[in-house]
Amino acid sequence: xxxxxxxxxxxxxxxxxxxxxxxxxxxxxxxxxxxxxxxxxxxxxxxxxxxxxxxxxxxxxxxxxxxxxxxxxxxxxxxxxxxxxxxxxxxxxxxxxxxxxxxxxxxxxxxxxxxxxxxxxxxxxxxxxxxxxxxxxxxxxxxxxxxxxxxxxxxxxxxxxxxxxxxxxxxxxxxxxxxxxxxxxxxxxxxxxxxxxxxxxxxxxxxxxxxxxxxxxxxxxxxxxxxxxxxxxxxxxxxxxxxxxxxxxxxxxxxxxxxxxxxxxxxxxxxxxxxxxxxxxxxxxxxxxxxxxxxxxxxxxxxxxxxxxxxxxxxxxxxxxxxxxxxxxxxxxxxxxxxxxxxxxxxxxxxxxxxxxxxxxxxxxxxxxxxxxxxxxxxxxxxxxxxxxxxxxxxxxxxxxxxxxxxxxxxxxxxxxxxxxxxxxxxxxxxxxxxxxxxxxxxxxxxxxxxxxxxxxxxxxxxxxxxxxxxxxxxxxxxxxxxxxxxxxxxxxxxxxxxxxxxxxxxxxxxxxxxxxxxxxxxxxxxxxxxxxxxxxxxxxxxxxxxxxxxxxxxxxxxxxxxxxxxxxxxxxxxxxxxxxxxxxxxxxxxxxxxxxxxxxxxxxxxxxxxxxxxxxxxxxxxxxxxxxxxxxxxxxxxxxxxxxxxxxxxxxxxxxxxxxxxxxxxxxxxxxxxxxxxxxxxxxxxxxxxxxxxxxxxxxxxxxxxxxxxxxxxxxxxxx
Numbered sequence: 001x002x003x004x005x006x007x008x009x010x011x012x013x014x015x016x017x018x019x020x021x022x023x024x025x026x027x028x029x030x031x032x033x034x035x036x037x038x039x040x041x042x043x044x045x046x047x048x049x050x051x052x053x054x055x056x057x058x059x060x061x062x063x064x065x066x067x068x069x070x071x072x073x074x075x076x077x078x079x080x081x082x083x084x085x086x087x088x089x090x091x092x093x094x095x096x097x098x099x100x101x102x103x104x105x106x107x108x109x110x111x112x113x114x115x116x117x118x119x120x121x122x123x124x125x126x127x128x129x130x131x132x133x134x135x136x137x138x139x140x141x142x143x144x145x146x147x148x149x150x151x152x153x154x155x156x157x158x159x160x161x162x163x164x165x166x167x168x169x170x171x172x173x174x175x176x177x178x179x180x181x182x183x184x185x186x187x188x189x190x191x192x193x194x195x196x197x198x199x200x201x202x203x204x205x206x207x208x209x210x211x212x213x214x215x216x217x218x219x220x221x222x223x224x225x226x227x228x229x230x231x232x233x234x235x236x237x238x239x240x241x242x243x244x245x246x247x248x249x250x251x252x253x254x255x256x257x258x259x260x261x262x263x264x265x266x267x268x269x270x271x272x273x274x275x276x277x278x279x280x281x282x283x284x285x286x287x288x289x290x291x292x293x294x295x296x297x298x299x300x301x302x303x304x305x306x307x308x309x310x311x312x313x314x315x316x317x318x319x320x321x322x323x324x325x326x327x328x329x330x331x332x333x334x335x336x337x338x339x340x341x342x343x344x345x346x347x348x349x350x351x352x353x354x355x356x357x358x359x360x361x362x363x364x365x366x367x368x369x370x371x372x373x374x375x376x377x378x379x380x381x382x383x384x385x386x387x388x389x390x391x392x393x394x395x396x397x398x399x400x401x402x403x404x405x406x407x408x409x410x411x412x413x414x415x416x417x418x419x420x421x422x423x424x425x426x427x428x429x430x431x432x433x434x435x436x437x438x439x440x441x442x443x444x445x446x447x448x449x450x451x452x453x454x455x456x457x458x459x460x461x462x463x464x465x466x467x468x469x470x471x472x473x474x475x476x477x478x479x480x481x482x483x484x485x486x487x488x489x490x491x492x493x494x495x496x497x498x499x500x501x502x503x504x505x506x507x508x509x510x511x512x513x514x515x516x517x518x519x520x521x522x523x524x525x526x527x528x529x530x531x532x533x534x535x536x537x538x539x540x541x542x543x544x545x546x547x548x549x550x551x552x553x554x555x556x557x558x559x560x561x562x563x564x565x566x567x568x569x570x571x572x573x574x575x576x577x578x579x580x581x582x583x584x585x586x587x588x589x590x591x592x593x594x595x596x597x598x599x600x601x602x603x604x605x606x607x608x609x610x611x612x613x614x615x616x617x618x619x620x621x622x623x624x625x626x627x628x629x630x631x632x633x634x635x636x637x638x639x640x641x642x643x644x645x646x647x648x649x650x651x652x653x654x655x656x657x658x659x660x661x662x663x664x665x666x667x668x669x670x671x672x673x674x675x676x677x678x679x680x681x682x683x684x685x686x687x688x689x690x691x692x693x694x695x696x697x698x699x700x701x702x703x704x705x706x707x708x709x710x711x712x713x714x715x716x717x718x719x720x721x
Contacts, residue, residue: 001035001051005061007166010088010097010156014052015113020088025060029053038225040274041282044337044345044398062091064721071716074680080105080712086114087721093160101152105683105712106143109152109174115139118154118170118213123229123268125284126331126353138174143684143709144691147179166217174209181707188529189617189699191576195247195528203241210234223274230267236260243474247529252302254474260294280337289328296321298474305530308477309469310378311365318366321471326358343401349394349411357386357462363471380469385420386462407438417459419482421467426482432457447498457486460520464535476531484537489516504554509547516542523574524699531699540572554596561592573698575617582616582698601633614696622694625649640668650694652703658692677718687711 002009002017009017035051036042064087071082083102089095101109115135122129142148156170184199211233218226239258244251266288274280298319303311311317333351340346361382365373375381394411410433417428436454443449466480493512498505519542525532550563565588573582587610594604610624625648632642643665651657663686670677691706 001049003032003051003053004090005056005092006053007095007158007160009054009090010095016088017054020065021054021056022060022063025056025063027055027057030055038272040223040225040280041272041337043339044280044347064089067718067720069716069718071679071681071714073713074715075713076711078710078712080714082107082714082716086110095156095158097156099152099154099156101150104147104149105714106141106145106148106709107150108141109138109150110154112139114154118156118172118211122266122288123227123270123284123286125270125282125335126268126286126333126351129286129288129329129331129355142178144180144706145178145709146181146707147177148709149177151175164219167214168217169212169214171213172209172211174207176205176207176209178205179203180205182704184702184704186529186700186702188526189575189701190526191578191617194618195526197529198246200244201241203239205237205239207237208235225270225272227270228267231265233262233264233266235262237262245474245529252304253300254304255299256474257297257299258294260292262290262292264288264290278339280339282333282335282337284331284333284335286331287329290326292323292325292327294323294325296323296471298471300474304474305471305477307527308530308532309363309380309471310373310375312367312373314365314367316368319363319471320366321361321363324358324360327355328357329353329355343399345398347396347398349392349396351392351394353390353392355388357384359384359386359462359466361466361470375469375471378469380471381422382466382468382470383422384462384466386465387416387418388459389416390414391416403442405440405442409436409438410434411436413457415457415459415486419462419465421482423467424482426465428485430457430486446500448496450495451493452495453490453492455488455490457488459486460484460535464520475529476533479532479534481535481537484520484535486518487516487520487537488518489514489542504559506552507550509549511548512544512546514542514544519571521571521573524576526576526699536574538572542569542571544569557595557597557600559594559596561590561594563590563592564588573616575699580616583614585613587611601631603629603631605629612696617699618701620653620696620701622653622696623651624694638669638671640666640670642666648692650692652694653696653701656703658703660691661686661688662691663688675720677720679716679718681712681714681716683712683714684709685711685713 002014004017004021030053032051032053034042034045035049036045066085066087069082069084073080081103082105083100085098085100088097099110099114115138118135138152152174154170154172158166158168160166180201180203182199182201184201186197186199188195188197211231213229213231216226216228220226237258237260241256243254243256245254268284268286271283272280298317300317301315303313303317305311331351331353333349336348338346338348359382363375363380365375367373390413392411392413394409396407396409398405398407413432413434415428415430415432419426434455434457436452438450438452440448440450464480465482465484467482468479470478470480472478491512491514493510496507496509498507517539518537519540520535520537522533522535545568547566548564550561552559552561565586567586569584571582573580588608590606590608592604592606595602606628608626612622614620626646628644628646630642630644632640634640643663645661645663647659647661649657649659662684665682665685666679668677668679687710689708689710691708692703693706694703696702
């Protein structure tokens with residue numbers, strides 16, 4: 001966490017501060033261990049954050065910084081362009097930043113550090129609610145498209161009203177158009193036979209998103225803290241896809257239209273109070289509401305899903321599905337921290353999580369003679385009111401023996417689930433005890449071992465409880481199960497980390513185990529490519545093992561890195577009334593060697609090998625080899641050249657091998673202390689137009705080819721404030 005004058009510096013990202021705060025403005029630097037935004041919670045929190053606080057000289061406490069980029073294609077005539085601006089103003093009581101981006105080369109609109117400044121809408125004390133928007137998509141390149149047009153703008157501010165009140169906020173506007181093209185070969189596995197399908201899918205997506213967020217930070221005194229965060233979000237999405245499916249020599253064309261308008265409001269209130277040196281309290285109230293109305297339309301001249309949907313014979317088929325979904329939740333938590341002494345703490349938690357869903361779905365066929373065939377008369381169409389309430393009481397006991405810290409906990413939950421549907425109403429009440437245990441041993445400041453165990457009960461969401469049929473896609477129908485109960489699983493993780501600057505070593509290892517003892521899994525019925533799925537709950541166990549390790553060691557003038565990622569997943573699946581034990585396993589190992597001498601160019605070479613195996617209806621295996629290289633050198637005083645190259649080799653179960661290569665290069669020129677920078681870049685300079693991926697699931701093996709952006713050669717001019 002990066003602070004300036006004890007305040008978060010534009011979200012706390014270190015890179016932004018280190019690169020842009022003038023060196024002559026720094027008076028001194030403070031380092032804060034186990035940092036917590038609420039100072040008096042530091043003693044009872046499990047924070048491992050490290051904060052750096054910069055104190056500025058009195059006459060250097062206001063400055064402006066940022067950069068502006070403009071780029072255009074200088075080879076071919078595809079009309080590629082780039083425009084980007086990041087502008088920042090810092091003053092002791094006011095921070096303002098603006099990010100604007102316009103490009104059609106699939107370049108991310110802001111960095112991961114930028115994204116962290118635009119978070120809000122949910123308290124960190126209450127988790128488990130799904131987020132409607134994934135801001136990570138803005139911080140990732142997307143070149144796996146044949147067209148990408150992105151417009152993005154964001155404004156972030158912080159204003160100190162007085163010594164007790166700060167106001168922070170941000171606004172985001174995004175407009176995106178993408179076009180994709182994918183070719184797939186799919187083999188559907190059935191009990192005794194297999195069906196093969198060839199697909200060509202071309203899609204277009206237009207989306208508009210607006211987000212507004214405001215946060216109040218109120219500190220009436222040194223022993224009390226208030227936070228309020230409110231967020232409003234609105235989005236509109238329109239998707240069109242044309243799918244050509246070839247099956248047994250017969251070709252069928254489907255056009256699918258999807259549109260959705262979504263509105264979401266969410267807010268939370270936090271209150272923290274240190275009563276005295278031994279007693280501290282926290283109160284959190286979290287509220288959210290979202291309203292979604294997706295409309296899906298399937299258009300084709302061929303009858304489809306025969307026997308699964310009640311189509312009337314026609315020369316052209318027009319099926320429309322309208323969904324109306326309203327989700328609302330109110331979560332509350334009161335927590336009391338009791339510091340008995342330096343080695344014993346007792347925490348009491350009382351809370352309630354209330355979630356409701358109103359869900360309406362209609363499916364209709366619009367015939368060419370103007371009449372309407374309503375599927376509701378044949379078991380389609382859903383109308384549900386769903387309510388899940390979780391009232392809980394929890395005790396956590398934290399104690400320390402030498403360097404060993406433990407925190408066992410026991411939570412009592414009372415769950416109330418109620419659904420009201422067209423044919424039936426259903427109520428379920430359960431009381432569960434859910435234990436957990438967190439244990440950590442700190443050998444020293446740079447080496448620790450941590451173990452965590454918890455027992456979890458998880459109830460199904462509304463859409464899995466729907467009692468009537470729902471059309472999902474051109475080859476899939478779903479029916480929920482109104483009598484589903486909760487899943488139950490054990491989860492345990494073990495983490496080890498060690499860092500030694502003296503020996504030049506960084507080591508991290510993680511092992512996890514999850515076992516479901518009550519499981520919800522879909523039963524699948526296959527007829528050719530047509531699928532009918534319905535969830536059932538069983539006592540069939542599901543187990544997942546994962547092991548991950550990474551070690552990085554400096555050897556002379558180089559750094560050598562090794563990593564391994566292994567997973568084993570065992571579960572029971574029913575396909576066409578045949579129950580099968582499935583094993584899905586993955587192994588990945590990698591090695592990387594890079595230079596570690598400031599006088600040398602920066603260079604690295606890496607190799608990764610991945611194995612995947614599936615055992616169920618059939619035995620399948622996939623392998624992938626990826627070789628990478630990157631190089632970065634400064635030369636002739638003002639020039640910089642960098643390049644990266646990656647080649648991937650895939651092999652599927654039929655021993656068919658494929659490969660693809662991606663390479664980029666950048667040549668830049670900038671004089672020292674000169675604000676202008678010039679860069680000539682070649683993105684995908686090998687002009688590789690496709691990426692190939694192999695995968696498998698419970699009942700299918702697929703190989704897909706995704707078309708990507710072509711070679712892009714651009715000249716970019718940057719100006720740094």
